[in-house]
Amino acid sequence: MKMNNDNLKALLQRFVDEASADAMAEDIRKADALMDRYPSPALGGEAVERIQGRVAAACAAHRRRRIVFGGAGFAAAAAALVIVLFGSRGAYPPAVQPESMPIVSAPVPAPVRELPAVSLNLWDDAFETGVDDSYAAIREELDNISASIEAVKVIHRIPAQDFPADRYFYRDDVESRDTLLITTDFWKG
Amino acid sequence: MADQQELSTFIKRLQKRDAAAFGELVERYGGRCYGYFYRLCGNPEQSEEFVSELFAKLVEKIGTFEGGSFDKWLFTVASNQFRDYLRRQYRYKRLLDEAAEEQRRQVDQTPERPGEQAILDKLQWAMEKLDKETAELLMFRYYGQMSFRELAEMRNEPIGTTLSKVHRGLKRLRMMMEDTE
Numbered sequence: 270m271k272m273n274n275d276n277l278k279a280l281l282q283r284f285v286d287e288a289s290a291d292a293m294a295e296d297i298r299k300a301d302a303l304m305d306r307y308p309s310p311a312l313g314g315e316a317v318e319r320i321q322g323r324v325a326a327a328c329a330a331h332r333r334r335r336i337v338f339g340g341a342g343f344a345a346a347a348a349a350l351v352i353v354l355f356g357s358r359g360a361y362p363p364a365v366q367p368e369s370m371p372i373v374s375a376p377v378p379a380p381v382r383e384l385p386a387v388s389l390n391l392w393d394d395a396f397e398t399g400v401d402d403s404y405a406a407i408r409e410e411l412d413n414i415s416a417s418i419e420a421v422k423v424i425h426r427i428p429a430q431d432f433p434a435d436r437y438f439y440r441d442d443v444e445s446r447d448t449l450l451i452t453t454d455f456w457k458g
Numbered sequence: 459m460a461d462q463q464e465l466s467t468f469i470k471r472l473q474k475r476d477a478a479a480f481g482e483l484v485e486r487y488g489g490r491c492y493g494y495f496y497r498l499c500g501n502p503e504q505s506e507e508f509v510s511e512l513f514a515k516l517v518e519k520i521g522t523f524e525g526g527s528f529d530k531w532l533f534t535v536a537s538n539q540f541r542d543y544l545r546r547q548y549r550y551k552r553l554l555d556e557a558a559e560e561q562r563r564q565v566d567q568t569p570e571r572p573g574e575q576a577i578l579d580k581l582q583w584a585m586e587k588l589d590k591e592t593a594e595l596l597m598f599r600y601y602g603q604m605s606f607r608e609l610a611e612m613r614n615e616p617i618g619t620t621l622s623k624v625h626r627g628l629k630r631l632r633m634m635m636e637d638t639e
Contacts, residue, residue: 280606284618293625300628303635304600307581309493310502312509316492320510321484325477327517332475 337407344411348418465528472520484513491536494601498540498594500557500582508543512536533602534612537594544590558586584634592627599624 277297281290471479488509495508515535523531547553561583585593599609606624610617 277606280617281621284621293621296629296632297625300632301600303632304581309496312488312492312506316506316509317484317488320488320506320513321481323510324480324484324513324517327514328475328477328480331517 337404344414348414469520469523469528472516473523475517475520480513480517483516487532488513490601490603491532494533494536494597495540497582497585497597497601500561500586508536508539512539515539527604527608529602530604530608530612533598533604537598540594554586558583561586581635584631587634588627588631592623592630595620595623596627596631 278290278294281293285293468479468482472483491509491512492505495505496502499505499508512535516532519535561579585597588596595609595613598604598612599606604612606617606621609624610620613620
């Protein structure tokens with residue numbers, strides 16, 4: 270084994286006198302030579318293949334986890350973004366109507382287009398179930414997110430052409446627009 | 459690895475979790491890692507399991523390599539893994555003493571000029587006579603091929619202390635081996 274004994278004597282001389290440094294350096298070199306003379310058993314070829322197989326499986330499992338966590342993170346970020354963007358739009362019935370303020374009726378919203386619900390189960394067929402122990406827990410969490418998204422009813426006045434079909438939400442019937450109803454605590458983050 | 463550029467390219471492949479790159483990593487470092495674990499635990503099957511666990515762990519931990527000596531980083535992960543194993547083994551010391559006793563019995567039965575396997579056992583027997591900290595330090599230095607400066611930095615101690623511990627441990631090891639030859 271190639272030992273890193275560069276300038277060993279010079280290093281030892283920082284702490285002991287020259288004669289002691291010589292003796293210590295010689296002790297270390299002889300011991301290293303002894304270890305070289307009696308090497309440990311070698312790792313067999315079959316063992317190397319077994320280890321390589323396990324490592325390949327670990328690489329594949331790591332890539333699968335990146336897909337799952339990446340998808341869950343993206344869905345959560347998209348949900349938060351839509352709530353932030355569209356949650357404050359629309360008219361809210363005021364709790365108190367001051368006398369000095371004119372009462373303004375909410376305008377009729379523009380016709381909106383019903384958008385299809387988009388399944389968040391983007392990765393059902395991406396990999397085998399039961400392989401990753403965390404899959405069941407992640408899947409449950411994603412189902413909860415999907416249910417939360419379905420439960421949000423958003424008031425909007427966005428023309429249909431400005432709201433593309435590939436968004437992850439669909440809007441409830443506009444006739445119930447007067448109330449922003451959030452049935453879960455999902456939006457609280 | 460002699461070439462820094464080659465190492466940098468290789469690390470990037472590892473960080474992409476390229477299975478072929480990890481296969482190469484096993485070929486390059488598997489032998490040294492096996493020797494390190496074998497000298498510390500003395501059991502071939504356990505040593506192979508350690509190596510297998512180590513490289514599986516490296517798939518997850520490769521993202522934490524931030525440059526510098528790759529050998530030092532890899533053997534630091536190996537050292538931490540072995541220490542975790544020791545902490546889990548409440549009866550490790552008793553097993554070690556039993557193994558040392560068994561090794562001693564085997565050594566006593568060898569002829570005047572022992573065969574190679576008996577000599578290997580003798581070195582293992584001598585290793586097991588050392589305290590765990592010294593044994594691990596010597597094997598970390600030998601199989602990790604680290605300088606005394608790197609060793610001292612990793613152990614967070616003055617370089618003079620590391621030098622002294624290594625010298626004392628190696629001298630004792632050599633004396634035990636020479637006494638039985």
